[in-house]
Amino acid sequence: MQNSFTEENYLKIIHALSGRDGVEVSTNALAESTSTRAASVTDMLRKLADKGLIHYKKYQGVTLTESGEKVAIKVIRKHRLWEVFLVEKLGFGWDEVHDIAEELEHVPSEVLVEKLDAFLGHPKFDPHGDPIPDAKGNLTEPDYLILTDVHVGEKVLMMGVLDHAPSFLQHLDRSGITLGAVIEVKEINEYDKSASVQINGGPTLFISLEVSKNLLVQRR
Amino acid sequence: MQNSFTEENYLKIIHALSGRDGVEVSTNALAESTSTRAASVTDMLRKLADKGLIHYKKYQGVTLTESGEKVAIKVIRKHRLWEVFLVEKLGFGWDEVHDIAEELEHVPSEVLVEKLDAFLGHPKFDPHGDPIPDAKGNLTEPDYLILTDVHVGEKVLMMGVLDHAPSFLQHLDRSGITLGAVIEVKEINEYDKSASVQINGGPTLFISLEVSKNLLVQRR
DNA sequence: ATATATTTTTAGGTTAGTCTAAATTTTTTA
DNA sequence: TAAAAAATTTAGACTAACCTAAAAATATAT
Ligand SMILES: [Mn+2]
Ligand SMILES: [Mn+2]
Ligand SMILES: [Mn+2]
Ligand SMILES: [Mn+2]
Numbered sequence: 001m002q003n004s005f006t007e008e009n010y011l012k013i014i015h016a017l018s019g020r021d022g023v024e025v026s027t028n029a030l031a032e033s034t035s036t037r038a039a040s041v042t043d044m045l046r047k048l049a050d051k052g053l054i055h056y057k058k059y060q061g062v063t064l065t066e067s068g069e070k071v072a073i074k075v076i077r078k079h080r081l082w083e084v085f086l087v088e089k090l091g092f093g094w095d096e097v098h099d100i101a102e103e104l105e106h107v108p109s110e111v112l113v114e115k116l117d118a119f120l121g122h123p124k125f126d127p128h129g130d131p132i133p134d135a136k137g138n139l140t141e142p143d144y145l146i147l148t149d150v151h152v153g154e155k156v157l158m159m160g161v162l163d164h165a166p167s168f169l170q171h172l173d174r175s176g177i178t179l180g181a182v183i184e185v186k187e188i189n190e191y192d193k194s195a196s197v198q199i200n201g202g203p204t205l206f207i208s209l210e211v212s213k214n215l216l217v218q219r220r
Numbered sequence: 221m222q223n224s225f226t227e228e229n230y231l232k233i234i235h236a237l238s239g240r241d242g243v244e245v246s247t248n249a250l251a252e253s254t255s256t257r258a259a260s261v262t263d264m265l266r267k268l269a270d271k272g273l274i275h276y277k278k279y280q281g282v283t284l285t286e287s288g289e290k291v292a293i294k295v296i297r298k299h300r301l302w303e304v305f306l307v308e309k310l311g312f313g314w315d316e317v318h319d320i321a322e323e324l325e326h327v328p329s330e331v332l333v334e335k336l337d338a339f340l341g342h343p344k345f346d347p348h349g350d351p352i353p354d355a356k357g358n359l360t361e362p363d364y365l366i367l368t369d370v371h372v373g374e375k376v377l378m379m380g381v382l383d384h385a386p387s388f389l390q391h392l393d394r395s396g397i398t399l400g401a402v403i404e405v406k407e408i409n410e411y412d413k414s415a416s417v418q419i420n421g422g423p424t425l426f427i428s429l430e431v432s433k434n435l436l437v438q439r440r
Numbered sequence: 441a442t443a444t445a446t447t448t449t450t451a452g453g454t455t456a457g458t459c460t461a462a463a464t465t466t467t468t469t470a
Numbered sequence: 471t472a473a474a475a476a477a478t479t480t481a482g483a484c485t486a487a488c489c490t491a492a493a494a495a496t497a498t499a500t
Binding site: 026027028038039041042058059 | 446447448449450451
């Protein structure tokens with residue numbers, strides 16, 4: 001049988017909260033992420049367990065089964081491909097596409113996804129630098145650094161963001177920090193861990209720890 | 221407030237069954253079109269009436285209000301634009317797109333529709349020859365002829381279809397009858413009203429009354 | 441180790457959209 | 471124009487996804 005919009009969202013969120021080592025996700029964490037109450041989460045967990053999509057023992061938290069993982073990854077693939085479409089083809093900003101993709105990701109049709117993928121040229125990353133699972137369901141998270149782990153004097157490439165909030169992305173736009181930008185760390189302030197960074201060999205600017213913590217980068 | 225997926229479908233179907241002269245639509249006709257029971261339709265009609273989207277008096281059938289008409293036309297605009305996208309950009313056949321568009325038409329976001337429209341070059345017709353309402357909600361049905369109204373000897377242009385069933389569209393594909401094709405009526409058989417027609421000055425073929433009744437054409 | 445706090449589940453309800461069966465209204469037929 | 475047939479509405483129920491309040495299980499702190 002088909003999974004509902006709501007079920008797909010639960011699976012996607014369990015995948016995200018479970019992390020790459022597949023740690024148990026708590027009822028309260030899910031209530032928070034789904035903007036529902038813990039009691040509602042418990043109801044849904046029983047249902048997902050009955051469908052064989054999650055491992056669930058009362059009071060012990062949940063993890064995805066193989067089949068639940070498959071569904072979650074398909075939804076993530078669709079979400080990220082639609083985001084590429086919205087930015088590359090329709091001209092949306094990277095700060096505007098998440099909510100729309102949140103709807104498009106639930107449109108069913110295998111062939112639609114595959115034709116969209118081909119139309120976009122089989123992109124490997126979405127507009128936020130997140131990897132796009134392939135048609136077989138393989139999702140490989142690249143191991144990026146967080147900018148806070150970079151030492152003074154190092155030059156790194158901007159590869160992605162941890163915070164996807166429009167306000168954060170707009171802040172990066174205003175600072176000229178885009179995917180692929182070269183970031184050289186010039187100075188780190190002992191007191192508040194704020195930093196001076198030079199973008200693409202051009203302007204130098206100050207960024208707060210809050211910003212550094214949300215930037216994914218890579219040594220060249 | 222927002223209209224649900226289901227409410228949007230009811231409005232769209234009332235629009236279609238009501239025709240251009242806005243005739244009353246019966247409960248049974250809606251039950252048929254929505255694949256539900258008459259009792260379920262009655263419930264929904266009460267709700268749509270409460271929201272001011274339809275004119276409804278018990279036992280008298282329904283018509284759309286101005287505001288219901290607006291919603292219906294927006295949904296139709298989205299449906300047809302997405303069909304253009306699927307055919308023109310993703311390479312689907314005109315027989316494959318209806319069901320997918322049926323889902324995409326309910327994705328909310330005004331700006332998405334307008335950016336999609338611009339991306340497609342503001343098309344005026346969908347892949348089946350149906351007119352696409354403009355951003356302001358103007359929908360002008362061109363007054364095409366049905367092929368059965370064309371006399372022997374006349375040459376007409378193929379402009380659209382009345383039946384959107386995949387099997388009918390595939391039949392047209394196999395016959396070489398596509399949008400824009402020139403159709404010359406060579407002969408009409410008295411007995412069963414089947415006809416011989418020449419397509420684009422090339423091959424001549426026989427078509428049944430069933431086919432003729434579903435072809436929209438225009439004198440040149 | 442017990443008391444307290446936190447987390448999770450259970451119990452009992454609500455709303456949207458559907459259903460069947462029965463009642464009512466309208467239409468058709470004799 | 472009265473009886474029969476057809477269409478429509480009402481009554482009462484069901485499921486999915488949510489809720490609040492209360493009970494039970496687990497974790498934390500004295
Ligand atoms: Mn997103
Ligand atoms: Mn993304
Ligand atoms: Mn269609
Ligand atoms: Mn169409």
